[in-house]
Amino acid sequence: MRPRVLLLLWLATDLAFFAGLYALAYFIRVGFVLSTNFPFLPFLTTALVVAPVWLLVLGTTRTFALTRNQRTMRNAAYITYAALVGVALFTLAFYFRFKTSFQGVSRLLLLEAFALTAGGIWLWHLIFDVIRRMILRRSPPSFPTLIVGLTRESKSLIAQLNGHLNPLTPVAILDGQGTKETEVHGVPVLGKLDRLEETLVHKRITHVIQCSNLEQSLNLLSACRRRGITYMLLPSVLGIVERDERVESLEGHAVTVVGPEIRGRWFFR
Amino acid sequence: MRAFILAGGFATRLWPLTEKRAKPLLPLAGRPLIDHLLGQLPADLSVTVSINAAFEKSFEHWKAQGKHPHVEIVVEQSRRDTEKLGALGAVAQWITQRSITEDVLLLTGDNFFGFSIQEFLGQYTPGLPLLAAHDIGDPGRAQSFGTIVPAPDGRHVAAFEEKPVHPKSSLVSTGLSILPAVHLPAVVEYAQSKPDNVGGIFEEFLRRGIPVEFRAFREPWFDIGSFDAYLEATRALVGDRVLLGHEAACAETKTEGSVVLGNHSVVRHSTLRNVILFEHCSVEDCVLTDCILDDHCSLRGIDLSAQMLREGTILERK
Numbered sequence: 001m002r003p004r005v006l007l008l009l010w011l012a013t014d015l016a017f018f019a020g021l022y023a024l025a026y027f028i029r030v031g032f033v034l035s036t037n038f039p040f041l042p043f044l045t046t047a048l049v050v051a052p053v054w055l056l057v058l059g060t061t062r063t064f065a066l067t068r069n070q071r072t073m074r075n076a077a078y079i080t081y082a083a084l085v086g087v088a089l090f091t092l093a094f095y096f097r098f099k100t101s102f103q104g105v106s107r108l109l110l111l112e113a114f115a116l117t118a119g120g121i122w123l124w125h126l127i128f129d130v131i132r133r134m135i136l137r138r139s140p141p142s143f144p145t146l147i148v149g150l151t152r153e154s155k156s157l158i159a160q161l162n163g164h165l166n167p168l169t170p171v172a173i174l175d176g177q178g179t180k181e182t183e184v185h186g187v188p189v190l191g192k193l194d195r196l197e198e199t200l201v202h203k204r205i206t207h208v209i210q211c212s213n214l215e216q217s218l219n220l221l222s223a224c225r226r227r228g229i230t231y232m233l234l235p236s237v238l239g240i241v242e243r244d245e246r247v248e249s250l251e252g253h254a255v256t257v258v259g260p261e262i263r264g265r266w267f268f269r
Numbered sequence: 270m271r272a273f274i275l276a277g278g279f280a281t282r283l284w285p286l287t288e289k290r291a292k293p294l295l296p297l298a299g300r301p302l303i304d305h306l307l308g309q310l311p312a313d314l315s316v317t318v319s320i321n322a323a324f325e326k327s328f329e330h331w332k333a334q335g336k337h338p339h340v341e342i343v344v345e346q347s348r349r350d351t352e353k354l355g356a357l358g359a360v361a362q363w364i365t366q367r368s369i370t371e372d373v374l375l376l377t378g379d380n381f382f383g384f385s386i387q388e389f390l391g392q393y394t395p396g397l398p399l400l401a402a403h404d405i406g407d408p409g410r411a412q413s414f415g416t417i418v419p420a421p422d423g424r425h426v427a428a429f430e431e432k433p434v435h436p437k438s439s440l441v442s443t444g445l446s447i448l449p450a451v452h453l454p455a456v457v458e459y460a461q462s463k464p465d466n467v468g469g470i471f472e473e474f475l476r477r478g479i480p481v482e483f484r485a486f487r488e489p490w491f492d493i494g495s496f497d498a499y500l501e502a503t504r505a506l507v508g509d510r511v512l513l514g515h516e517a518a519c520a521e522t523k524t525e526g527s528v529v530l531g532n533h534s535v536v537r538h539s540t541l542r543n544v545i546l547f548e549h550c551s552v553e554d555c556v557l558t559d560c561i562l563d564d565h566c567s568l569r570g571i572d573l574s575a576q577m578l579r580e581g582t583i584l585e586r587k
Contacts, residue, residue, distance in 0.1 A: 178281065178350075191350060192281040194288060215576070219285045222582040 002142050003066070003167075006132050010064060013128065014121065015051045018086065021120045022047035025113035029106050038106075046094045054086035054117075063125065066143070066167055070129040076122050083118035133165040141169035146205045148220060149212025150175040150189065153236040157211065158185045171203050176213040196223055205229055212237060270390075271371050272316040274306065275444070275467070276378035277359050279323065279350045282495050285579030286563055291324040292493060293378030294331055296531060296547060298506040299514060302493060303378055307337050309386040310374075317341045318378065319359045323348045358464030360448075361457040370450055377444025377467070381502055383489030386445065392484050393447050398474050400426065400483045401445035403490040411436040415468050417483050426481040429472050440483070442468055443490055452479060496577055500543055500559060503527050514548070531564075547580075 026043050034040050061078035062068060068075060087110050094100070136142040145161070145168040147154050158170045162185055170187045178192050190199055193216060199205065200223060208224050209232045210217060217233065224231040235245045235256065245258045280287035286295060293303035303318070310316060318340055320328050325344050332342060343363060347353040354362060360375065374390065382401070393399050402417050411433070417440040418428040430436065444467075448456055452474065459473045474481050491502035507527035511519055517530035519541075526543040530536060534550040542558040551567045558574040566578050570586030578584075 176281075176284075193284045194279055194281045194350070196285075197288065216285075218573075218576055218582065218584070219579040222579055222584075225583070226581060 002136060006135060007064060010128055010132070011055060013124065014055055014058070017121060017124050018051045018054055018117060019044065019047045021116040022090070022113050025109055025116050028112055029109040042094070042098050046090060046097060049097075050086060050089045050093050053089055054082060057085045058082040058121075069164070070122075070125040075125070079122045079125065080118040083114055083121065086117055087114040130165075133167055136167040137165050137169055140204075141167075141171065143168050143206045144171040144203050145169055145207040145209060146171070146199060146203065147173045147187065148176070148193070148208060148210045148216075149237070150177075150179045150181060150184065151212050151236070153234055153241070154209075154211035155184050157209065157234065158187055162186070168207050168209075171205070172199050174199060176216060193219075196220075200227055200229065207232065209234065210237060214238070270314065270374055270447075271369065272310055272314050272374040272376060273360060273363060274303065274316065274318045274376045274378045275356045275359065276303065276324075276328075277319050277321045277345050277347070277353060277356065278379070279321065279353070280379070280494075281350060283493075283499065283577070286499075286561060286577055288563075288579060289324075290327040291320060291378070293318075294324075294327055295493065295499065296529070296545070297381060297493070297499075297502060299512055299529060299531075301331060302381060303331070304336065305381055306376060306378065306386075307340065309382060311387060311390070314374070315339070315341075317343055317363065319343050319345060319363060321345050321347045321353060355460070355464030356467045357456070357460040357470060360467075361460030361464070364453050364457055369453060372450050373448040373453065375444075375446045375448055375467070377492075379493045380444035381489070381491040381493060381506075382443070382445060382486075383505075384486035389445065389484055389486075390447075394482060396449050396451055398449060398452060398471060398479065398481045399447040400471060400481065401443045402440040402483045402485045403443050404485045404487050405439045405441050406487075408436040408439045411439050411441055414441040416441055419483065424482055426471065426475065426483050428475070429468065431468075440485055441490075442471075444492065446471070455479075496561070496575075499561065500527075500545075503529060503545055504543060517546075 023044055026040060030038060058079065061082060063075055063078055090113065091110060147158060147170050150173055161168055161170055173184060173187055173189045174191060174193055174195060175189060176193050179189060181189050183189060193213070207230045208220060210220055211234045214237050221231050240258055244261060245256050248255055248257050276291050276293045278292060280292040283292060294301045297305060307316065316339065318328070320342060322344055328342055332340070345354050345359055363369065389401055400417065405411050413432055416430045416433060416436050416438055417426050418430060418437045419440060420427040429442070455473065455477060456470055459470050463469050471481050489505050491498055491505070493499050493502055504527045507529060509526060511524050511528045511530065513519065513530050514532040514534065517532060517534045519530060519536045521538050522536050523540045528541045529545045531546055531548040531550065533548055534546040536552040539552050539555045539557065544557045545561045546552065547562060547564045549565045550562050553569045555568050555570065556572040560573050561577045563578060563580040565580055566582045568584050571584050
């Protein structure tokens with residue numbers, strides 16, 4: 001319930017911010033008066049009409065995804081890209097609706113609208129992300145997560161999830177090798193994989209992150225599928241530890257790719 | 270004499286096959302491993318099986334089939350690996366609670382003995398602890414087992430070695446032994462400090478100056494504690510053939526090595542090499558090598574090797 005309400009709130013506030021930031025751009029450019037040469041109402045109407053389309057474009061960048069960290073440069077780039085599309089859409093819509101372009105009014109206004117929506121929306125996303133993480137982590141957590149396998153990678157992952165208040169909240173650890181450790185960063189080690197089923201049920205697990213025991217991936221997947229749990233796999237389980245992997249599509253098949261990094265060839269690799 | 274079968278382990282190395290059943294209930298060549306054991310014991314021998322609370326239901330189901338009505342089941346109240354009494358602890362508890370005053374034939378429920386247990390019983394010298402030893406042939410192969418160092422007379426144990434780097438013999442301790450009634454108090458006493466160490470009781474006998482005898486066998490013996498051991502035991506028992514359970518079917522399928530299809534399991538248009546399917550499995554258009562599928566698995570259009578699949582796994586290529 002909490003995640004759904006938060007998502008709806010996020011989408012609604014984004015729409016409001018988009019229109020509000022366009023209005024701000026108008027007043028910065030025109031002055032804090034209601035001009036008769038360039039009326040505010042058509043401008044605002046166009047922004048309101050374009051806002052849902054812009055939101056759709058923003059949604060395709062998966063910026064609202066649970067696992068997306070708003071603080072990354074990649075996320076900022078996506079928001080900037082959506083803002084650029086928003087300005088283009090706004091210009092087109094304004095032209096088609098009112099049969100006038102911005103040439104006679106103010107082209108700089110469009111640049112300001114772009115800068116304000118790109119920067120403003122990112123700032124709002126940063127703030128909302130912090131609030132969302134805090135709310136989703138409140139007890140009981142919205143996304144109780146089971147960690148399978150106790151390795152240095154999984155310990156580091158738990159520390160990062162907890163340190164960044166990630167919505168995926170580690171609540172239990174199972175280790176196929178039967179570690180003697182009883183807890184890691186406050187997360188209890190409940191035993192070996194023979195306790196999988198009861199852990200999934202009692203802890204109301206929504207996500208499983210496999211960090212070792214590759215030979216059991218099919219069985220973990222099977223358990224997750226049966227209970228509608230999201231399954232994740234750390235690349236280190238496959239021996240990929242240098243964090244240079246990427247998931248791509250090869251003729252429609254998802255493939256994990258690790259290839260030599262050649263500077264400047266990011267778009268063509 | 271009474272028989273006591275240890276079946277209280279949690280068998281975590283064989284997860285997920287042991288998620289809902291104890292190791293002795295795993296099917297071996299078409300019937301539960303424990304049935305192989307019980308089939309070897311004299312009909313008039315009183316048999317007790319020690320289990321843990323986590324697998325109580327699966328043993329109730331097995332008992333309800335009525336093949337072994339004389340077998341008594343005692344339930345150790347542990348549900349987790351960390352709570353268990355320990356194998357020797359379970360023996361000691363049973364001896365104490367039931368005031369056992371007879372010789373005890375002790376068997377570990379996850380062992381398959383290809384040799385005659387009745388013959389082993391016939392070689393028992395009253396009052397002397399007796400161990401069954403499997404002659405693995407090459408001392409080099411005994412490195413991963415507990416081994417017996419024989420005395421010059423070839424009947425008595427001189428010493429034990431646990432997973433020796435340089436084994437002094439090719440005789441490997443098995444899960445079959447006799448504890449004479451006269452030494453049961455020593456068992457109970459030793460179990461208080463080492464409840465996990467069944468093999469240790471024989472070392473304790475030697476420490477106390479009690480002679481321990483052994484009988485060596487060359488026939489097959491398997492300690493089914495791992496995926497590889499389970500497949501190896503199946504290969505040894507089934508050979509290069511297909512073993513079909515009740516209403517099982519294998520159509521237009523190429524098979525190699527040992528293939529066991531449990532009751533109501535069906536395979537079509539596939540290639541199977543050393544594969545065990547438990548009950549109600551369905552496999553179509555697959556290539557499976559060294560795989561064990563628990564009940565109600567359904568696979569279509571995939572290739573797998575060296576996998577144990579948990580009950581109800583559905584893998585279908587879309």
